[in-house]
Amino acid sequence: MARGSDDRSHRLEAVAIEAGYAGTRVLNAVDLSPPDGQVTILIGPNGCGKSTLLKTMARILAPTRGNVLLDGKDIHTLNTKAVAASLGLLPQGPIAPEGLTVRELVAQGRFPHQSLLRQWTQKDEDAVNSAMSTAGITEFADRAVDTLSGGQRQRCWVAMVLAQETDLILLDEPTTFLDLKVQVDLMDLLTGLAHERGRTLVIVLHELSLAAAYADHLVMMKEGRIVASGTPDDIFTADRLKQVFGLDANVLRDPASGRLVCVPFGARRRLTEAAQ
Amino acid sequence: MSVATEPVAVQHPIRAWSGLPALLAALVGVFLLHIAVGAKPLPIGTVIEALTSFNPDVFDHVIVQNLRLPRAVLAVVVGASLSLAGALMQGVTRNPLADPGLLGLTTGAAFAVVLAHSTFGFTAMAATPWIAMAGALGAAVLVFFISRMVPGGATPLSMTLAGAAVSAFLGTVISLIHLLNQDTFENLRVWLTGALAGRDITLLWYIGPPMLLALIGGILLAPRVTVLAMGDEVAQGLGVKTGVLKAQLLAVVVVLTAGAVALAGPLGFIGLVIPHVVRLYVGSDYRWIVPYAALVGAIYLVSVDIVARVAIPPREISTGIITALVGAPLFVHLVRRRTR
Ligand SMILES: Nc1ncnc2c1ncn2[C@@H]1O[C@H](COP(=O)(O)OP(=O)(O)OP(=O)(O)O)[C@@H](O)[C@H]1O
Numbered sequence: 001m002a003r004g005s006d007d008r009s010h011r012l013e014a015v016a017i018e019a020g021y022a023g024t025r026v027l028n029a030v031d032l033s034p035p036d037g038q039v040t041i042l043i044g045p046n047g048c049g050k051s052t053l054l055k056t057m058a059r060i061l062a063p064t065r066g067n068v069l070l071d072g073k074d075i076h077t078l079n080t081k082a083v084a085a086s087l088g089l090l091p092q093g094p095i096a097p098e099g100l101t102v103r104e105l106v107a108q109g110r111f112p113h114q115s116l117l118r119q120w121t122q123k124d125e126d127a128v129n130s131a132m133s134t135a136g137i138t139e140f141a142d143r144a145v146d147t148l149s150g151g152q153r154q155r156c157w158v159a160m161v162l163a164q165e166t167d168l169i170l171l172d173e174p175t176t177f178l179d180l181k182v183q184v185d186l187m188d189l190l191t192g193l194a195h196e197r198g199r200t201l202v203i204v205l206h207e208l209s210l211a212a213a214y215a216d217h218l219v220m221m222k223e224g225r226i227v228a229s230g231t232p233d234d235i236f237t238a239d240r241l242k243q244v245f246g247l248d249a250n251v252l253r254d255p256a257s258g259r260l261v262c263v264p265f266g267a268r269r270r271l272t273e274a275a276q
Numbered sequence: 277m278s279v280a281t282e283p284v285a286v287q288h289p290i291r292a293w294s295g296l297p298a299l300l301a302a303l304v305g306v307f308l309l310h311i312a313v314g315a316k317p318l319p320i321g322t323v324i325e326a327l328t329s330f331n332p333d334v335f336d337h338v339i340v341q342n343l344r345l346p347r348a349v350l351a352v353v354v355g356a357s358l359s360l361a362g363a364l365m366q367g368v369t370r371n372p373l374a375d376p377g378l379l380g381l382t383t384g385a386a387f388a389v390v391l392a393h394s395t396f397g398f399t400a401m402a403a404t405p406w407i408a409m410a411g412a413l414g415a416a417v418l419v420f421f422i423s424r425m426v427p428g429g430a431t432p433l434s435m436t437l438a439g440a441a442v443s444a445f446l447g448t449v450i451s452l453i454h455l456l457n458q459d460t461f462e463n464l465r466v467w468l469t470g471a472l473a474g475r476d477i478t479l480l481w482y483i484g485p486p487m488l489l490a491l492i493g494g495i496l497l498a499p500r501v502t503v504l505a506m507g508d509e510v511a512q513g514l515g516v517k518t519g520v521l522k523a524q525l526l527a528v529v530v531v532l533t534a535g536a537v538a539l540a541g542p543l544g545f546i547g548l549v550i551p552h553v554v555r556l557y558v559g560s561d562y563r564w565i566v567p568y569a570a571l572v573g574a575i576y577l578v579s580v581d582i583v584a585r586v587a588i589p590p591r592e593i594s595t596g597i598i599t600a601l602v603g604a605p606l607f608v609h610l611v612r613r614r615t616r
């Protein structure tokens with residue numbers, strides 16, 4: 001029985017979706033099917049619709065056209081609490097209620113696994129403890145979330161989603177506020193979840209080099225459309241960055257790690273070029 | 277002295293159910309005491325006897341059953357209802373200063389009663405609870421429709437604003453009626469401060485069952501309130517239907533507040549302050565705030581009503597006055613102690 005539930009992996013897929021807010025359409029004909037057990041990273045300029053796409057995939061926003069399918073079924077027709085047991089979402093910039101402790105916040109991640117008859121169990125307790133230790137926040141367990149630093153808070157929210165123990169994990173800018181070391185640690189942790197435990201992750205990132213370094217599958221968005229997707233090796237090029245972000249940058253390969261790095265050159269480089 | 281100065285650096289919130297048995301015991305204690313005190317003080321033994329093996333031939337038993345028990349029950353129900361409704365309001369609006377009166381319920385009730393007494397000349401106190409109930413529900417409906425017309429619809433914020441506007445407006449009209457009509461004011465003075473004295477207990481047979489259902493519903497919904505307090509998107513991601521949940525919570529709040537106002541008049545203070553006091557001790561998880569708030573609210577109102585009954589015999593002070601008079605300094609003291 002226990003094995004059976006481990007083997008089961010859920011698939012999430014967006015098929016030709018259009019979505020937006022009160023009359024204004026943001027997404028246009030977006031198709032996305034994050035590969036199983038891999039890390040899909042979504043990049044694109046501010047306001048291009050990354051969060052909107054993530055929210056639509058997580059059934060928080062209903063598409064005006066097209067479908068979001070969970071295991072082949074329209075996600076909006078499924079029981080929302082049952083969906084929450086296989087699909088976790090960290091929205092962009094969540095705010096914790098005043099005074100809620102770290103442990104209490106992380107414990108809310110267990111909500112989809114509980115019911116009137118099934119209250120708090122040892123399994124819930126274990127999930128919360130392990131999520132807190134993975135996110136490195138065990139030492140703050142009894143502090144109020146609103147007394148922590150921005151980065152510490154962000155890790156609490158990540159821990160909440162981890163405690164949910166879902167196959168599919170959607171994270172909207174989980175690395176904001178984190179220092180570089182912690183960003184790298186978090187990305188290592190998240191890729192570990194995908195590669196070692198078969199979880200499927202979709203992550204919105206703004207750090208381009210981090211995205212190129214960690215994406216199995218990279219997706220670039222612009223003005224509500226997906227303009228490129230594939231492995232970083234295939235699509236993470238200077239031309240594309242110029243096209244999508246309007247950014248002048250060199251893409252180099254770090255000889256030691258073999259990873260791609262984006263080195264922007266702004267006005268300064270152009271000035272020196274002009275001077276020559 | 278030594279007890280008060282113990283270090284309070286890291287406050288571990290009371291865990292789980294550990295405080296509930298003690299509070300239940302306290303509630304039973306003040307409940308019995310409430311019945312025992314009065315113009316003719318009765319021994320606690322007699323009170324228990326009257327409650328467990330009632331003998332209609334014993335005069336003291338009749339006093340307990342017919343005169344004092346109803347009022348004690350009323351205090352429990354009203355205290356628990358207002359406090360629980362306040363806790364839910366604070367959670368659903370994410371506003372720590374929210375209270376049940378915020379939706380215009382209490383002012384609506386007061387307005388209806390004042391209006392009925394002044395214009396239509398209703399003077400029968402027996403009709404008052406029903407008029408109050410109608411006023412509370414009418415105000416709730418009015419607030420709901422006003423907030424529906426606001427761009428963005430009936431969100432907690434738009435309902436709070438509409439509630440504040442309706443309350444302010446009706447409050448002014450009440451003052452106006454008072455100015456124009458001295459007699460109304462004389463008649464309703466006590467009712468308008470919130471009072472438990474001389475209430476018609478048969479009312480509880482009608483209003484009690486829905487209020488009890490709402491109390492149970494509120495406690496069952498409490499874990500979801502914490503999830504809701506983390507924001508709509510997080511809550512929806514965790515599988516909460518936020519629209520449905522908010523509607524359920526508002527229904528619970530409306531039933532409890534309208535019922536409490538019908539039973540005891542527009543009693544303020546409890547719904548705002550008791551949930552805060554509870555929060556100081558149990559933390560910010562509504563799973564615990566809500567049941568504790570119900571218990572502490574009941575204990576508080578019963579205790580306060582004891583004071584109201586015995587403070588200056590043979591007269592009685594209106595319960596609503598004592599509620600805030602005793603409560604405000606107590607609240608300040610607790611906040612100072614816990615948040616050092
Ligand atoms: N709740 C909302 N109501 C109305 N419009 C919205 C709402 N949220 C976002 N938008 C609009 O939709 C568009 C896409 O927003 P979205 O949040 O998806 O962008 P994003 O790619 O996540 O940007 P960022 O990188 O800044 O987070 C923007 O033009 C934004 O103004």
Ligand SMILES: [Mg+2]
Pocket residue numbers: 050051052092172
């Ligand atoms: Mg965004």
